[in-house]
Amino acid sequence: MAGKMGLLGPYRLSFEGIDGAVARRSAGVYALGRMDRLGNFQVRHIGRSDSDVASKLRECIGSDAMFKFTFFGTAQAAFEKECELFHDFSPPGNRIHPGRCKGTRWECPRCRIFSV
Numbered sequence: 001m002a003g004k005m006g007l008l009g010p011y012r013l014s015f016e017g018i019d020g021a022v023a024r025r026s027a028g029v030y031a032l033g034r035m036d037r038l039g040n041f042q043v044r045h046i047g048r049s050d051s052d053v054a055s056k057l058r059e060c061i062g063s064d065a066m067f068k069f070t071f072f073g074t075a076q077a078a079f080e081k082e083c084e085l086f087h088d089f090s091p092p093g094n095r096i097h098p099g100r101c102k103g104t105r106w107e108c109p110r111c112r113i114f115s116v
Helices: 015-021 053-059 075-089
Strands: 008-012 027-035 041-049 066-072
Touching: 008 015, 015 053, 015 066, 027 053, 027 075, 041 053, 041 075, 053 066, 066 075
Parallel strands: none
Antiparallel strands: 008 066, 027 041, 027 066
């Protein structure tokens, strides 16, 4: 079920958890984190994949306990959602603003970081 973040989960950040939850190859956004004592998901890192969110999550195994995610039809839509989550949560694992794909002119929907 998608919560207030608009992401599905949480799921265990393991091969089994990823394979059971992420059913197709697609662009997507994910949040890594842990559950607090009250059962709330605590965001520690936000990320995205422009083509295969499951593959990107597999690279993160061992870095945290849980993940949430959602698919997007385009890499640009995934980038925009990653930016929104970055601004909403200011996760400790993200020290710099999400980057856009090389060769694009995508802009963050929240700030003017890429404006000339």
